[in-house]
Amino acid sequence: MDRTNRFWRIVLLALPLTVFGVLVVWPLFTSFYYSFTNWNGFNESYDYVGFDNFRKIWTDHLFYGAIVNTAIWMVAAIFGPTVLGLTLALLLDTNIRGAKIFKTIFYLPICLSSIVVGQIWIWIYQPDWGLLNTMIESVSGEKFNFAWLARPNSALYSVIIAWSWQQTGLAMVVYLAGLTSVPSDLLEVCAIEGASTWQRIRRVILPLLTPSTVVVIALSMINSLKGFDILYIMTGGGPFNSSDTLAMFMYNESFKKYLMGYGSAISVVLFLIALTIIGVYFRQLKKVDEIYG
């Protein structure tokens, strides 16, 4: 390698690597360290408690609730936007009138911050005068004031709907880009040969959209793992921990109960889960790459 080239590579990589090291790698290792302590986040002194925090995790009923919620969140947050985004892309790719306007409208939520989206949906779900209950009232003709975000059975799903509303635009744009690479002559041949719309989608379009699907699922997965802010603003993990995901649970234990050691142990578990999921995903990605080049 050219010596000047190597020099510039080192120089240009030094800054981002340092930032990454300080902001990501170092906190990661300190989390591992604190997970073996009873540090409360305040005191300068703390004790080494071995695997006590990890033992506590397995007996903590709130942890199991958080695990189940995380699984629901990830599955819904991946499949919801993917399916909706694909459906919208297929509908808008048919040259319907005003397609550009619709594309802009559906993409708009992704430009908003999750906090703004969360606040909009808090208003939509407001029991007494929110849009949703008002609409249900208009249709049913009866008073309806269900508190979507304040009931344990509906809080998590209500947030997932808000999340999917925001993320669908991103999936739609990726699929629309993918659809431009589907050869129109191939679709014409299908039509001439008498293939139905569903057959064209199922047998031709979807297989050709596999690279787009890989990207959409990757983005949805990464975003769902990071999906903390919308949950924080809409429910804060409540009511009474019913919408706690692992990230929310970790935050509440660390910063509200002041159990930083225990919170660190939860973060280690969350890290291992994320690592496993991403590992499995990359293995699948490699297979797709081998097929599609």
Added chain:
Amino acid sequence: MANLTRRGLLASAVCVPAASVFSSAFAAGGEVTISHYFTGELGLKAFDAQIARFEAATGYSMKDSPVGHEDYKTDILVRAAGNSLPDVFSYWAGARVQFIVDSNSLRPIDDVWKAAGLDKTIARSIAESATIYNDKRYLVPLNYHYAGVFYNTSVLADAGVTEMPTDWDGFLALCKTLKDKGVTPIALGSKNRWPAQFWFDYLLLRTAGPDYRARLMAGDASYDDPEVRKAIEMWKSLIDAGYFVENANADTWTDAADKVARGDAAMTLMGTWITGYWDGLGLEPGGDYDFFAFPTIDANVPNTSVGPVDGLVISANAKNVPGAEAFLEFMVSNVEVQADWSKAQGALSANVNVDPSNYSPVMYKAFQTVADSQAFAFNYDLATAPPVAEVGLSMFARFMDDPSQVETILPQVASDAKAAFAQ
């Protein structure tokens, strides 16, 4: 009009901000950093006005960073962990201050207290209960609040209520009268959980008494004791009778206050800060709203008032200690500051030199009620250790959601609280 060259404009652009930075940094006493939770409806404008008074009187420059009430609880922890606490910050007296005193994050203020003669300025009951931790003084009380049953006067008048209840039977009769008239008797906004705590506090204090409550708060009693069970059962009887608003967990305390102000509900158990909020909406104290003390349940149990004390503390690593100490002394000793601040915030002043006639009729009644009480107790989340308070606050929200689960909730909370105390 004078001609402005591009060079001149550039020079101005650089010099003006620089001058403002230098002027604050080199103000007579230097810069004092402060953080507090008096935002929005909790008195941001009034607090800023008192800061301006301090700056004008002393020459110190205050660098202010307010944080919303709920986020503040976490914000201070994060800043303490990173050794980046401001010089001065507001905090709730009680278990929360004890927690950060134990972590050596605060600077003792015994010298300031003595030099300023605050023993003669601060009400003795507040000074003894709110300022001393581990045998040293750490906090000056900026103001205190009292939790009472605040009501819409016209709603009660329309229902034919002329006399406010003083005992439990009278309270139940009032609720029934209102309910029969088609008015929801009690508004509660427990979305952020803490507004529900006053029901637990008063029901427990009025039945089991302050000594038992203090033992429960310290971890020497259990949440599945008969005393706690009795208080919760009384609370449940009110919910089962349909006296509380629907969806309490969906509302904030201001939503509940709005419901009472609009007449959608008759009353709400809340701290005196609700008067600041209602006054801000243009309601007339004594005319549009009033309050009565939480009724007596057992005449043999000492009459205790509940409320928080807002205080100011100095961080252990304060950069400008003289400035921070001067600010604490000024804010608590200056009678005009105390009078204006307590009036604007809907609070009671801990400064005995503040003329009670400064208060609105409602606040004066609150002042008298606290003075006539046999004891003053911090509300739940300031009376017990923060990790335990988290367990209890979640219990209140869960209970409000489904009171029929009380037999499941109490043993679970007893176990979780015990574990939290152990940590």
